[in-house]
Amino acid sequence: MEGCVETIISTRGLRKEFRGFAAVRDVDLQVRDGSVHALVGPNGAGKTTLFNLLSGFITPSAGRVEINGRDVTGLAPERIARLGVARSFQITTLFPALSAREHVELALQARTGLGWRFWRSDRQLRRFSDRALELLTEVGLDEVAEVPAGALAYGRKRALELAVALALDPRVLLLDEPTAGMGAEDVDRTVGLVRRVARGRTVVMVEHNMSVVASLADRVTVLQQGQILVEGPYEEVRADPRVITAYLGEPGGGERENPERENPERNVGESGAADS
Numbered sequence: 001m002e003g004c005v006e007t008i009i010s011t012r013g014l015r016k017e018f019r020g021f022a023a024v025r026d027v028d029l030q031v032r033d034g035s036v037h038a039l040v041g042p043n044g045a046g047k048t049t050l051f052n053l054l055s056g057f058i059t060p061s062a063g064r065v066e067i068n069g070r071d072v073t074g075l076a077p078e079r080i081a082r083l084g085v086a087r088s089f090q091i092t093t094l095f096p097a098l099s100a101r102e103h104v105e106l107a108l109q110a111r112t113g114l115g116w117r118f119w120r121s122d123r124q125l126r127r128f129s130d131r132a133l134e135l136l137t138e139v140g141l142d143e144v145a146e147v148p149a150g151a152l153a154y155g156r157k158r159a160l161e162l163a164v165a166l167a168l169d170p171r172v173l174l175l176d177e178p179t180a181g182m183g184a185e186d187v188d189r190t191v192g193l194v195r196r197v198a199r200g201r202t203v204v205m206v207e208h209n210m211s212v213v214a215s216l217a218d219r220v221t222v223l224q225q226g227q228i229l230v231e232g233p234y235e236e237v238r239a240d241p242r243v244i245t246a247y248l249g250e251p252g253g254g255e256r257e258n259p260e261r262e263n264p265e266r267n268v269g270e271s272g273a274a275d276s
């Protein structure tokens with residue numbers, strides 16, 4: 001029954017203005033515990049801004065954000081992270097000279113409250129080695145555990161970000177365009193990976209690639225001009241004439257079998273959209 005589903009993230013009247021321009025307006029979002037929830041929408045719809053509001057990277061102009069029933073509005077990202085919400089960091093936050101294993105070890109260490117201290121003894125870091133290797137295996141990086149992050153291929157760097165986020169053992173994982181810039185093979189691998197790591201946790205992802213959304217998402221929220229246009233299961237959302245109009249800029253596209261594939265450039269506007 002709908003009413004029995006627990007909500008893990010909830011926003012009410014969420015709004016963010018940049019110099020008077022409302023990038024996100026009156027957003028009431030409900031993310032169900034244990035679901036994979038995709039945020040989609042045309043370029044400039046406010047997806048990233050909403051994502052940044054959920055993770056505390058920016059503070060709202062109005063409205064509130066609740067995580068697991070607790071008001072987290074205006075809390076710093078690290079406080080939100082401590083409540084079990086981890087964000088997959090961007091590649092720029094990887095340290096090129098540190099190995100994949102060292103990255104995960106440091107993240108595991110940070111979680112214990114020891115902090116991100118590089119000068120801890122080898123002995124102390126070794127405590128985390130076994131778990132680090134498990135996490136690297138989970139994301140398919142066990143064979144490159146000792147390779148410096150700077151030498152990893154793009155798809156593997158993204159997998160390493162995921163392992164770093166998983167080291168925090170989050171209840172909610174926020175993924176910002178997990179397949180952006182990937183070729184078809186890496187997209188497929190990432191879909192499998194996200195599906196695996198989504199077991200037992202909630203995943204909220206911004207994703208342009210509609211094939212990825214179709215494969216992974218239990219619920220889809222479509223944003224347009226900062227507002228929620230439609231929300232529901234993928235099959236329902238993709239057939240909604242308002243969504244097709246939002247992407248194509250014309251009414252009457254609802255009959256199409258697979259609009260995002262027929263017109264990938266205009267629909268999702270990003271690389272990878274036509275993959276797979």
Ligand SMILES: Nc1ncnc2c1ncn2[C@@H]1O[C@H](COP(=O)(O)OP(=O)(O)OP(=O)(O)O)[C@@H](O)[C@H]1O
Pocket residue numbers: 018019022023041042043044045046047048049050
């Ligand atoms: N820091 C900022 N200052 C001013 N305007 C901003 C800022 N961040 C976002 N915007 C504007 O807010 C609107 C929404 O941007 P946002 O990046 O959230 O959209 P998006 O849906 O993530 O787009 P894309 O798919 O292109 O990444 C855009 O018009 C953008 O120009």
